[in-house]
Amino acid sequence: MSTIIQIKNISKVYGKTHVLKDVNLEIKKGEIIALLGPNGAGKTTLISIICGLVNKSAGSVIIDGFDNATNFRKAREKVGLVPQELHLAMFDKVVNTLHYSRGLFGKKRNEKHINELIEKLHLSDKKNQEIRSLSGGMKRRVLIAKALAHQPKILFLDEPTAGVDVELRKSTWNLVKQLRQSGVTIILTTHYIEEAESIADRIGIINKGKLILVDDKKTLMKRLGKKHIQINLANPIEEMPQKLKDLSLELSEDKINLYYHFKDKKEYQNIPLILQTIKDCGLNINELNTSKSSLEDIFVDIVNDEY
Amino acid sequence: MMSINIYAIRAIYKAEMRRFWVTIGQSIISPVISTSLYFIVFGSAIGSRIQQVEGVDYGTFIVPGMMIFTLLTQSVSNASFGIFHQKFTGTIYEVLSAPISSTEILIGFVGASASKSFIIGTIILITSTFFVDLHIQSPFIMFAFFILTCVSFSLFGFIIGLWADNFEKIQVIPMLVITPLVFLGGSFYSIDMLPPMWRDISLFNPALYLVSGFRWSFFGISDVNISLSLMFISLFLLICIFIVWRIFATGYKLRS
The missing domain is CATH 3.40.50.300 (P-loop containing nucleotide triphosphate hydrolases)
Incomplete structure (x- = not known):
């Protein structure tokens, strides 16, 4: 591209x-x-x-x-811009404000395009209404339509x-x-x-x-996302055995869940060993859950690292 | 080749004029009523005692001053409100992000404001003919003054609109500067009617040169030389153009 x-x-x-x-x-x-x-x-x-x-x-x-x-x-x-705030001339009619936006960007009046835009943004029944009478969501659609009026x-x-x-x-x-x-x-x-x-x-x-x-x-x-395994134990434990600590497991505050975070294949291959070690420690597993990092987790990690 | 974004100028002009036409009743009725009131108060009440000023009936004599007064206040108010309103509501973002030059923005806003003032001025002129017998001695000079006043004071209003960051500021100049200057600039009298000291002080009032020049185009009589009046309005126009040019060049109160 x-x-x-x-x-x-x-x-x-x-x-x-x-x-x-x-x-x-x-x-x-x-x-x-x-x-x-x-x-x-x-x-x-x-x-x-x-x-x-x-x-x-x-x-x-x-x-x-x-x-x-x-x-x-x-x-x-x-370029077309949809601003964050609802910056609109509230007494203008929807159709007029779209023609205005198109004109500002040096484009000839085009009824067909403006009507298509109005339809695309589900504003057809509001076309001749003043902007101030529209709901917040509708106003935001008008803003998008204005930014698209000159076909950027x-x-x-x-x-x-x-x-x-x-x-x-x-x-x-x-x-x-x-x-x-x-x-x-x-x-x-x-x-x-x-x-x-x-x-x-x-x-x-x-x-x-x-x-x-x-x-x-x-x-x-x-690259930055992690996968997680939550191991729900049958009974809470007072302290995590050293063998499990060595395998990078974390104990939840309520002492009933163990967590393992892994990123690459090598760490993934530790899972059977972890399960075997849990058994060797005399702990019973109630349930296993897996999940992966959302973009939000990645974002929070990155931004926190910056502070 | 230099291109002109004619569609943008038209868009701004039409959007500004639309506000005027939406309030057409107020836009027309208001100046008609004010003019009629001036004729009743100044023309009939005071005019019955003064009769004539420099050979012109008092009622007729006040027409140019009354027009200048309205043109100045309307031009400044319309232009300042036009640009200030966009700044206040945030809709200015669209003008600033569009492919428009400063000159094109100016032509759109100032052109619309000057057009509104021109329409209102014409309404006053027509209304006057219902009260007095009006004869314009130099229609071309009158027309030139008429246009120059509308344009230059719309430019001045545009500057105020850019400078203002609250509603109070856009009211201050028309109310506290323009109105007193025009009233004291011989709008409803000749400065020859004043005591010598006040006559001399009046010569420092810029509005006097406008009123006087405009009156000359109507009746051939003036308080100051017509060339001085023309020089004044032309100089004022140039100063306003220079200030606006600097504002756009630096982005003052427009782009941070």
Whole structure:
């Protein structure tokens, strides 16, 4: 896949605060990349710099071959932005605000496209209503429609499902997947790990203004994810036998579960030995459960390591 | 070749004008009522005692001043509110992220504000003809002043809208600066009617040059030379353009 956005050495300083520190990132055409990070990590600032809302302190952003500072027209016309907040002209009608957005991006009025968009986002019956009369979820859909009104190649979604119900969240994810299928590159910021896990191809983790890592989601989960075995004992034990400690087992606070975390094949091969040792120690097993790390676990581990 | 995002200019202009047409009743009725009130209070009540000023009926004499007063306050209010509203609601993000140059943004917002003022000014002019017998001596100069005033004070309003970070600030300049200046700038009298000291002080009031020039285009009489008036309004326009250019170049109060 070719590169559609190239972010080179981007820094942003407010007074003495470094909000972004030397961020480098290449975004590939047609992918969905999720930028994860805690509040105040610098995700929105990065997006705002790419979209031209915030001036960078250093570095450059190349969008589809055009520098967003020196060739801003060509660069910006390819980008659509869905902001985090519901920034809408509340007294405008839905259809008018979509035509307005399209016009701003230098595109001729196109009733057909706007009507298709309205239909796609399930806003047909609200088309001629003032935005202020819509529900929160509907308003968010209007924001997405506005960002798509000029048929951008790249779509930025800043916390697209923050504060929305489960149904709307799922429908937004479906829409994002549909857009990707139509060739749109999608960059989303979120702190819903589930969101990134569900729809992203690649994950970038930002913390304290630094892009800590960027990797393919599957690779990331394989590389940093762990599997876990929970061994539920028939009876609680006072203390874990030394033999089990040597095999890196952990005892739960309620003294009835043993845990074993493993990552690679070598550690996996210890499982029969662990089970045999438990038996040798005279302990009876009630139940065995296995699970694997979610992206959330990986994220928490990475961010905690940074602190 | 330099390209112009004409669709963006049109989009901003139409969106701004839409607000005006939505409140069309208020937009038209309000200036008609104010003008009628001015004619009743100043034209009939005071005019019955003053009769004529420099050979012009008092009721007719106040028409240019009344128009300038409305044009200034409307231009500043409309333009400042237009851009401030977008900043306040956060919808400015769309304009800032779109492929639009500063000049195009300016043409859209200031063009709409100047158009609204022009429409309101025209309504006042038409309403005046119901009360007085109006004859415009230099229609072209009058038209030039009319347009220049609408544009330059809309630019000034745009600057205030960018500078303001609360509603109080956008009210302060029209209420506490423009209104007193225009009232004291000979809108409803000739400065020749003032005692010498106040006459001299009035010459430092920039609004006097506007009112005087505009009045000259109507009746051929003025408190100050017409060239001075034209120079003043042109200089004011240039200063506003320079300030706006600097604001866009630095991103002041627009881009952090």
